Amino acid sequence: MMRRYLLFIVLFILFIAEGTIYQVFAPDFRGSDYLFIPRWVFMIIIFAGIYRGRAIGTLHAVIFGVLYDIIFSSVLGIYTFAMGLIAYLFSIAHPFFQRNLVVSISMSIIAVMILEYFVYGFMLLLGYTTVLHEEFLYIRFIPTVIMNLVVIAVLAYPLRKWFYYVNQRAEEQDKFHS
Amino acid sequence: MPSFFSNKRLIFLLVCIIILVALIGYSMSDRRSLTWPEQFVTDSVGWVQSAFSRPAHFVAGFFENVNDMRNLYDENRILKSHLDEYAALQVELNDLRRQNEELKDSLDVSDNLYDYTVRSALVIHRSPDRWNEFVGINKGSQDGIEVNMAVMTSKGLIGKIHQVSPFSSTIQLLSDQARNNRISAFVDADTKINGFIEGIDSETGYLHFTMIDIRAELEEGQLVVTSGLGGVFPDGLPIGEIVSFETDEFGLSQSAYVKPTADFYNIDYVMVIESSAPTLAPEINPEFGEEE
Numbered sequence: 001m002m003r004r005y006l007l008f009i010v011l012f013i014l015f016i017a018e019g020t021i022y023q024v025f026a027p028d029f030r031g032s033d034y035l036f037i038p039r040w041v042f043m044i045i046i047f048a049g050i051y052r053g054r055a056i057g058t059l060h061a062v063i064f065g066v067l068y069d070i071i072f073s074s075v076l077g078i079y080t081f082a083m084g085l086i087a088y089l090f091s092i093a094h095p096f097f098q099r100n101l102v103v104s105i106s107m108s109i110i111a112v113m114i115l116e117y118f119v120y121g122f123m124l125l126l127g128y129t130t131v132l133h134e135e136f137l138y139i140r141f142i143p144t145v146i147m148n149l150v151v152i153a154v155l156a157y158p159l160r161k162w163f164y165y166v167n168q169r170a171e172e173q174d175k176f177h178s
Numbered sequence: 179m180p181s182f183f184s185n186k187r188l189i190f191l192l193v194c195i196i197i198l199v200a201l202i203g204y205s206m207s208d209r210r211s212l213t214w215p216e217q218f219v220t221d222s223v224g225w226v227q228s229a230f231s232r233p234a235h236f237v238a239g240f241f242e243n244v245n246d247m248r249n250l251y252d253e254n255r256i257l258k259s260h261l262d263e264y265a266a267l268q269v270e271l272n273d274l275r276r277q278n279e280e281l282k283d284s285l286d287v288s289d290n291l292y293d294y295t296v297r298s299a300l301v302i303h304r305s306p307d308r309w310n311e312f313v314g315i316n317k318g319s320q321d322g323i324e325v326n327m328a329v330m331t332s333k334g335l336i337g338k339i340h341q342v343s344p345f346s347s348t349i350q351l352l353s354d355q356a357r358n359n360r361i362s363a364f365v366d367a368d369t370k371i372n373g374f375i376e377g378i379d380s381e382t383g384y385l386h387f388t389m390i391d392i393r394a395e396l397e398e399g400q401l402v403v404t405s406g407l408g409g410v411f412p413d414g415l416p417i418g419e420i421v422s423f424e425t426d427e428f429g430l431s432q433s434a435y436v437k438p439t440a441d442f443y444n445i446d447y448v449m450v451i452e453s454s455a456p457t458l459a460p461e462i463n464p465e466f467g468e469e470e
Contacts, residue, residue, distance in 0.1 A: 016223070019303035019314075020231040024238045028308070029443035037307050070219045072305035072312065074356065077201030081194060123309045126206065129355050131380070140308070 003169070007048060008060065015041045015064060019072065034143035039112045042083060043152045044159065046108040049091025051098055051163035061087030074128060082118045086111050098160075105149075105156050112148050116141055211325070217343035221318070224346035227302040228316045235301075235446040242444075294412040295452045297321060301445050302346065311351035313337075315448060318345045328404065328451040334416040334439035335361075335404060339450065352385055352417070353378035353442050363387065363417055365394070366401040375402070375417060375436065384421060384435035392431055396423045402436050412453040 018038045028035050041064055049057020065080035073079055090111050097103050120136055123129040131140075204210075212220070299315035317323050319342045327339045329349050338361065340350035350359055355377050365371040373390040387402060400420045406413030416439050423434035 016226055016230050018306045020227050021234040022306060023304040024231065024234040024444075024446075035308050067219065067223065070216050071223055071303065071314070072307065072310075074205075074310045074312065075202050076205040077198045080201075081198045085191075085194070119307065119309065122202075126202065127357060129309055135380075 003166075007052075007056070007166075008063075011041050011044060011060060011064060014044065015067060033139065035140040036147040037116070037140065037144045038151075039115065039144070039148050040151055040155075042087075042115060043108040043112060043148060044155070045083070045087050046090050046111045047104060047152075047156070047159050048163065049087050050093060050104050050107065051160060052167065053093050054088065054091035057091035058084060058088045075122070075126060078119060078122050082115055086114055086118075101156050101160060104160075105152055108152055109145060109149050113141075113145060116144060212341050212343050220314070220341075220343045220348075221345045224302055224314060224316060224343075227314065228300060231302045232300065238444070239446065297323065297450045297452070299323075299448055299450060301448060310356065311337075311354040311442070312340065313349045313351060313445060313448075314346055315349060315450070316346055317450065318343050318347045320344045322452070323347050323450055324452075328411045328415060328453075329448050330415055330451060331440050331445060331448055333441065334418065336440045336442060336445065336448065338411075349448065351442055352438065361411070361417075362405045362407045363402050364405045365390075365396065365420070366403050367395075367397075369394075370405075371396070372405060372407075373402075373434075379435065382435065384437050385418060387420070387434040387436045388426065388431070390423075390432040390434065392425065392429075394432065396420060396432065396434055398422065406453070412451055415451065 018040060022038050023029075026036070042061070045057055045060045045064065048060060061083040062080060065083035068079040068083070069076045090107055092107075097107065120129075120131075120141075124131075297317060299317040299321075301313055302316050303314040305312045315329075323339060323342055325339055325342055328335060329337050329339060335352065337349045337351040337354070339347055341348040350356070352359070352361065352375060359377060361375045363373060363375050365373070371390055371394040373387050376386045376388050378385050390396065398420055402417045402420065404411045404413065404415040404417060418436040418438040418440075420434045421437045423432055425431075426433045
């Protein structure tokens with residue numbers, strides 16, 4: 001029972017950590033000029049989408065999008081829609097993506113890039129920010145992408161192992177039941 | 179890839195977009211209080227968050243303490259030199275306070291805008307995407323917190339309460355860029371110079387202090403404090419000091435840059451200030467619920 005919800009629990013803990021622990025030690029509060037926005041939950045959701053199928057990826061994306069919207073965002077719906085749609089589009093459970101770790105890492109990073117631009121566009125459209133594109137690009141976008149790339153590159157291998165293990169268990173159980 | 183957007187999925191996507199637009203429109207409407215699902219989610223997640231942020235603050239505080247120890251000697255010397263001044267000030271303060279009370283008694287004034295109640299709260303989260311400057315605290319309407327109350331740290335004003343649910347609430351910091359984030363303030367000079375604190379300059383980290391009377395004589399280093407107009411904020415909470423000023427683009431008023439006294443970054447405990455000054459009853463007050 002626990003095993004089934006393990007992905008959700010891991011994502012939830014990461015989600016909490018992004019808003020609490022990371023914020024206490026956030027580099028831009030400790031003298032850094034650049035913004036490093038953590039998108040760990042989202043990247044792992046993309047990974048889950050690639051390795052465990054579209055349904056799981058999209059479901060988790062929508063759940064955490066709703067949480068993000070309600071708790072952190074000033075406008076409801078933006079993260080739910082963006083995370084749900086991007087996770088749906090990027091959850092391609094094709095063996096080619098699964099075998100090449102580099103490909104799945106770049107998929108999740110591209111997803112983060114699209115999410116950043118999507119949210120920036122909406123904030124600009126709704127008048128919540130006046131940040132110019134150049135400032136956005138250099139202060140926020142590039143550092144964020146680099147930070148998240150490093151994190152996912154470290155996490156990728158253990159994540160894939162874990163997802164393979166979970167899939168294998170599921171298959172075994174199916175055989176056992178049938 | 180044809181399987182991506184079959185007819186059914188396209189319709190589903192369109193429905194999602196419609197829901198998105200409706201949600202955005204709904205959440206952008208002014209003076210919206212949290213619906214019960216939102217309250218439930220923020221409260222239950224907030225409970226977990228406070229379990230996480232307590233140790234994080236503790237660890238961060240420990241490192242700061244170690245840092246502080248290094249310049250302990252210099253600080254001590256400066257503080258000692260201040261101590262003599264302090265004694266003199268204390269005598270003067272007591273004298274003034276006594277005088278003030280006597281004068282008030284003779285005038286039959288009982289309340290003033292300086293009266294306020296303070297509640298302290300722990301910061302439990304902060305939005306990780308820096309598009310807004312919202313900070314969550316672990317006290318809510320059950321602890322008597324209401325929307326629009328002033329929030330400060332020991333150094334000065336940091337913002338106001340934005341949303342309240344029973345066991346947690348959200349602060350909108352002064353540095354938030356939203357257009358409705360506006361606080362009435364005045365310059366603490368010989369005559370009161372009124373204006374509004376409106377957002378922050380992202381490069382310098384100074385607050386915008388706008389709508390100042392064109393004839394007012396500003397000086398660098400003057401202190402800016404809350405005005406207490408509007409009844410929600412108490413009078414005289416320190417915000418910052420003026421670093422530069424200029425006539426604004428239309429030449430009708432002046433605007434200034436204010437260096438905030440409070441630190442908007444490393445916040446662990448905050449004080450929520452409830453002004454207990456007498457205000458008009460909500461039924462007859464035409465300005466009730468307005469921003470300022």
